[in-house]
Amino acid sequence: MNTQPGQTTQNAFSPSALNQILKKHLNEQFGSFWLTGEIFELYQSPAGHKYFTLKDSQSGIKCVMFKQKQNTPLAKGSQVIILGNLSLYTPKGDLQVNVLRIMDAGKGDLAQQFMLLKQKLQQAGLFEQKNKQQLPSMIGSLAIVTSPKGAALQDILNIIKSQNPLIEITLYPTPVQGEDAAPKINHALRVADEANHDAILLTRGGGSKEDLWTFNDEFLAHQIAQLETPVISAVGHETDESISDLVADVTCITPSAAAQLISGDFRQSKHLLTQQKQLLSLLVQDKLRLFQQQVDSRGHAIEKRHPSNLLKQQEAALGTAEQKLNNSFSSKWLALKNNYQHLHTALINNEPDLIIQHQRLKQFRQQLSNNIKSQLSDSHQALQLSINDLNHQNPLNVLARGFSITSRKQDNKVITDISQVKDGDEVVTQLKSGRISAKIFERLEK
Amino acid sequence: MSQTQSFEKKLEQLTKVINQMEQTDVGLEQSLKLYEQGIKLTRECQKIIADAETKIEQLMQQADD
Numbered sequence: 001m002n003t004q005p006g007q008t009t010q011n012a013f014s015p016s017a018l019n020q021i022l023k024k025h026l027n028e029q030f031g032s033f034w035l036t037g038e039i040f041e042l043y044q045s046p047a048g049h050k051y052f053t054l055k056d057s058q059s060g061i062k063c064v065m066f067k068q069k070q071n072t073p074l075a076k077g078s079q080v081i082i083l084g085n086l087s088l089y090t091p092k093g094d095l096q097v098n099v100l101r102i103m104d105a106g107k108g109d110l111a112q113q114f115m116l117l118k119q120k121l122q123q124a125g126l127f128e129q130k131n132k133q134q135l136p137s138m139i140g141s142l143a144i145v146t147s148p149k150g151a152a153l154q155d156i157l158n159i160i161k162s163q164n165p166l167i168e169i170t171l172y173p174t175p176v177q178g179e180d181a182a183p184k185i186n187h188a189l190r191v192a193d194e195a196n197h198d199a200i201l202l203t204r205g206g207g208s209k210e211d212l213w214t215f216n217d218e219f220l221a222h223q224i225a226q227l228e229t230p231v232i233s234a235v236g237h238e239t240d241e242s243i244s245d246l247v248a249d250v251t252c253i254t255p256s257a258a259a260q261l262i263s264g265d266f267r268q269s270k271h272l273l274t275q276q277k278q279l280l281s282l283l284v285q286d287k288l289r290l291f292q293q294q295v296d297s298r299g300h301a302i303e304k305r306h307p308s309n310l311l312k313q314q315e316a317a318l319g320t321a322e323q324k325l326n327n328s329f330s331s332k333w334l335a336l337k338n339n340y341q342h343l344h345t346a347l348i349n350n351e352p353d354l355i356i357q358h359q360r361l362k363q364f365r366q367q368l369s370n371n372i373k374s375q376l377s378d379s380h381q382a383l384q385l386s387i388n389d390l391n392h393q394n395p396l397n398v399l400a401r402g403f404s405i406t407s408r409k410q411d412n413k414v415i416t417d418i419s420q421v422k423d424g425d426e427v428v429t430q431l432k433s434g435r436i437s438a439k440i441f442e443r444l445e446k
Numbered sequence: 447m448s449q450t451q452s453f454e455k456k457l458e459q460l461t462k463v464i465n466q467m468e469q470t471d472v473g474l475e476q477s478l479k480l481y482e483q484g485i486k487l488t489r490e491c492q493k494i495i496a497d498a499e500t501k502i503e504q505l506m507q508q509a510d511d
Contacts, residue, residue, distance in 0.1 A: 140448025
């Protein structure tokens with residue numbers, strides 16, 4: 001069963017294994033760091049390596065400085081600042097600082113002070129990211145804490161004017177160098193903080209280390225850390241490092257860079273404004289054209305339906321109808337007229353000659369009259385003759401002369417033939433003076 | 447409200463106006479109203495910029511004095 005080294009008696013560390021692990025851990029856990037103290041127990045090897053203990057009043061740590069090109073003379077008891085990293089001298093298990101750079105603290109007073117202050121503030125957590133405030137996404141109101149005389153301010157104002165003139169800038173003028181600058185900067189920062197700006201820009205342009213020293217003030221560092229308003233620090237040039245830069249919420253390498261950062265993407269907004277303005281015009285023109293078109297088409301439609309047009313149409317229709325009517329009427333009329341003419345002509349042609357007819361009629365009548373008269377006279381004569389005849393024929397006259405007429409009694413039929421009677425039949429014989437009745441006694445044939 | 451805020455807000459409003467105008471069902475009257483509103487917003491935006499530029503100019507002069 002595998003266990004972690006050093007956890008059981010069977011799996012105990014060897015000193016070298018432990019030292020290796022320690023060495024590894026030390027390298028990983030500590031990077032390089034600045035350390036300051038007094039040199040004690042200095043020993044220089046013949047090869048040129050220097051071994052010493054760096055101590056303060058209570059404690060000390062072994063240091064080793066391997067031979068370097070620039071040989072810095074070291075003296076026992078002198079104050080130095082070293083840059084180094086921790087290492088373990090494994091043969092003995094000694095912990096030591098491997099010195100990379102060493103500075104005489106007496107000579108580099110500012111540098112030493114800077115290092116010390118930096119360390120101190122670092123330990124106090126002033127540089128920690130979690131303690132820093134975020135800049136608002138949009139800075140509308142900006143406090144600038146700087147010298148009104150400095151070139152930095154002009155640079156910043158120029159950039160903001162061209163990039164984002166909308167930022168409302170309030171200047172909190174303060175000297176930025178000299179012995180009394182730090183408290184004045186502090187004061188300006190406090191006043192600015194109370195004015196509730198979106199951000200405070202603490203800045204100054206480049207200068208000598210001494211000029212910039214104001215920004216390495218411990219009190220100022222605490223002040224910056226305490227401000228409610230996010231602070232942007234832009235002190236000096238790219239190469240300059242200041243406590244103010246370290247402790248501020250946001251650091252910019254130059255005042256110009258700060259101005260760029262603060263301006264944000266306003267240019268884009270401005271560009272957007274221009275675009276939107278053009279788009280707006282296009283849209284409204286488009287809309288107007290669209291509506292114009294709609295109005296036109298409707299206007300056209302309305303015009304088509306205008307009463308006068310309708311009237312015209314109806315008038316035209318009426319005209320056509322009238323024309324049609326006229327045509328059909330006139331053709332019919334013409335036909336009728338023709339027909340009439342024709343008939344008339346025919347009639348005229350066929351008109352009987354009334355006068356002739358009349359004369360004819362007269363003639364006929366005359367003729368008729370003559371005929372009737374002659375016929376009448378003829379008839380009259382004939383009648384006279386007949387009457388005469390009749391007179392001659394009258395049986396009574398015959399009877400007078402002795403002739404008689406015998407007829408059957410039963411039916412008064414005149415007997416002209418003997419077959420008409422049989423024996424025993426009663427007969428009546430007419431005589432001129434009267435009648436006699438007789439009975440057939442015998443029929444005698446001639 | 448800061449100038450930047452009001453500028454951003456107006457720009458946002460302008461964008462909204464344009465979006466509305468892009469709708470097909472917006473009538474003529476409404477279109478004109480929106481256009482008027484849009485132009486007003488554009489002018490206001492431009493005025494904010496112009497005012498701000500003047501202000502900075504003044505600030506620079508003060509600093510020079």
